[in-house]
Amino acid sequence: xxxxxxxxxxxxxxxxxxxxxxxxxxxxxxxxxxxxxxxxxxxxxxxxxxxxxxxxxxxxxxxxxxxxxxxxxxxxxxxxxxxxxxxxxxxxxxxxxxxxxxxxxxxxxxxxxxxxxxxxxxxxxxxxxxxxxxxxxxxxxxxxx
Amino acid sequence: xxxxxxxxxxxxxxxxxxxxxxxxxxxxxxxxxxxxxxxxxxxxxxxxxxxxxxxxxxxxxxxxxxxxxxxxxxxxxxxxxxxxxxxxxxxxxxxxxxxxxxxxxxxxxxxxxxxxxxxxxxxxxxxxxxxxxxxxxxxxxxxxxxxxxxxxxxxxxxxxxxxxxxxxxxxxxxxxxxxxxxxxxxxxxxxxxxxxxxxxxxxxxxxxxxxxxxxxxxx
Numbered sequence: 001x002x003x004x005x006x007x008x009x010x011x012x013x014x015x016x017x018x019x020x021x022x023x024x025x026x027x028x029x030x031x032x033x034x035x036x037x038x039x040x041x042x043x044x045x046x047x048x049x050x051x052x053x054x055x056x057x058x059x060x061x062x063x064x065x066x067x068x069x070x071x072x073x074x075x076x077x078x079x080x081x082x083x084x085x086x087x088x089x090x091x092x093x094x095x096x097x098x099x100x101x102x103x104x105x106x107x108x109x110x111x112x113x114x115x116x117x118x119x120x121x122x123x124x125x126x127x128x129x130x131x132x133x134x135x136x137x138x139x140x141x142x143x144x145x
Numbered sequence: 146x147x148x149x150x151x152x153x154x155x156x157x158x159x160x161x162x163x164x165x166x167x168x169x170x171x172x173x174x175x176x177x178x179x180x181x182x183x184x185x186x187x188x189x190x191x192x193x194x195x196x197x198x199x200x201x202x203x204x205x206x207x208x209x210x211x212x213x214x215x216x217x218x219x220x221x222x223x224x225x226x227x228x229x230x231x232x233x234x235x236x237x238x239x240x241x242x243x244x245x246x247x248x249x250x251x252x253x254x255x256x257x258x259x260x261x262x263x264x265x266x267x268x269x270x271x272x273x274x275x276x277x278x279x280x281x282x283x284x285x286x287x288x289x290x291x292x293x294x295x296x297x298x299x300x301x302x303x304x305x306x307x308x309x310x311x312x313x314x315x316x317x318x319x320x321x322x323x324x325x326x327x328x329x330x331x332x333x334x335x336x337x338x339x340x341x342x343x344x345x346x347x348x349x350x351x352x353x354x355x356x357x358x359x360x361x362x363x364x
Contacts, residue, residue, distance in 0.1 A: 004272035023272040034270070041266045048259050049284050051252065052303065054149045054169055056203055056245065059285045066267055068276035085272050 001139040004069060004085040006130075008105065010118055011079025013039040016109075017121045019131065021140070042073065042081060062092070076101055090139045104130050148311075148351050149287060149303040151318065152253070155335045156297030158261030160254045162338040166351050172209065172244035173201035179237040185228060190218045191246050192227045207246035212239060260301065264291065294319055314354040321346045 005020035015035035027034045042061075049061045063072045065088055072090075074082045074097035082097040082105075108126040109115045115123050134140060147169070153162035177183075183197035185208065192208040209215065211230065214222045221230055230236055248256070264278030282289040283306065292300045292315035300318050302311055325343040326332050332340060 020272070025272060025274045027270055037266060038270055041263060041270065044259060045263060045282070048256060048263065049282070051248065051256060052289070053284065053286045054245075054303070055171055055286045056205075057284060057286050062283045062285060064267065064279045064282040066271060066276045066278055066280055068273040069271055071267075087273075 001089045002087050002141040003134055003137065003139065004087070006085075006100075006134065007035065007038055007081075007083040008100075008121075009035075009039050009042075009081040009083070011081075012118065013043070014118060015039070015120065016080075016105075017126070017130070019127070019134075021134065038083065039081075042083065059094075062094070072097060074098060074101065080105065086139065093139075096137060100130065100133070104133065147305045148308060148314075148355055149305070151303075151347065151351070152257055152260075152299075152301040153318075153322065153338065154257045154261055154299040154301065157335065158258040159335070160257035161336065162343075163250075163253050163257075164344075164347065164351075166348070168247075170244060171201070172242055173206075174210075174240060174242040175200060175202065176238050176240040179234040181231055185231065187219055187228065192216070192219055193246070194243065202243045205245075206243040208241055209244045210242040213242075257301075260289075260291075261299070264293070264299065290315060292316070292319065298322070308355070310354055310357065314350065317350050317354070318347060321350060 002022045004023050005018070007015060008017040010016055013036070018031070018035065027037070029037070045061055045064070050057060060075070061073055063070060065071070068088070069085050070088050070090060072084045072086065072093050074094055080101060082100055084093065084097060086093070104126060108123060108129060109121050110117070112123060115121060115126075121127075147167045149167055149169075150163065150165045152160060155161045183199075183202065184195045185192050186195040187193075194202060194204050194206050196204065198204050208227055211221055211227070216222065216227055219227055221227055231239065231241075260279075267279040268276050278291070278293065279289075280291055282291075285306070287303050288306045288308070288311075290302045290304065290311040292312075294300075300315050300322070302315060302318070304311055321343060322338075325346055326338045326340050327334075329340050329342070332338065
């Protein structure tokens, strides 16, 4: 089991943070373009899912998987989106994504007066805490990456 | 447990078959007096609740029927505009049924081609080499399963999150498609499937899958 990468978007589609661990293939487009493509895909999936659903939804879209990876999605009521790509063996990780939002983003970015909201997070503390948190996850493999 | 619907999408992203097998209905009917204590708005040719969630009527629900007669988009059965009808105090008290808006066939076509693109983007954004597109999409109310054949046709099944055996159902639908659509001399490739045998066998397969949850090893 392994974690590939993590995206953090705000409600306007700005990529607040991106980090990768075991990523074997790049999308082949500039990073800025990739963030836009990812946000656009999630935005469309959200509207797709809300139209397709036979019942009223509470949490909405949770995850999708392809033959090689699984994308986990978590959105707060304020529109912050946490997206983590892992391999297929990882089960539901809503609590992990919620922890990244509530214990890392809110504590270290929102409550930090030196971090302007709505643009890429520059805080070194946030980066390092996030990195060590993800590395400590039970499904983060120690395989060389 | 249930299977909600089946979509077949051709390799260009066009919807060539769609079946709604089971639709759980969450509807609320209520009698109102003038003035209406809900804010309604017109959206996509339908009258939706914009504000005033109460008694099982939720924001985003559409007006489905007035006084027991189904409405037709934004028009009542006798051709009057719903908003105009509900704005006239002479028509009250009135009983209105609200529920999730049903998909029109145009919307189904649009959603099918939308999924076709999402499928492609899903594979482009893969962090791993050689990934397919979206095979399973999970939400809290349903799971979408997709199987793409080597020839590019996508079979999409929407089912309850707890329904098992969808993978074998998708293979079974492919088999039914090959047997009753492709082998039908009157069927032209990539075009909408209008074959009676395909319909019958698909419905049968859905029933079996719903009951058993699986087709067992062998099929």
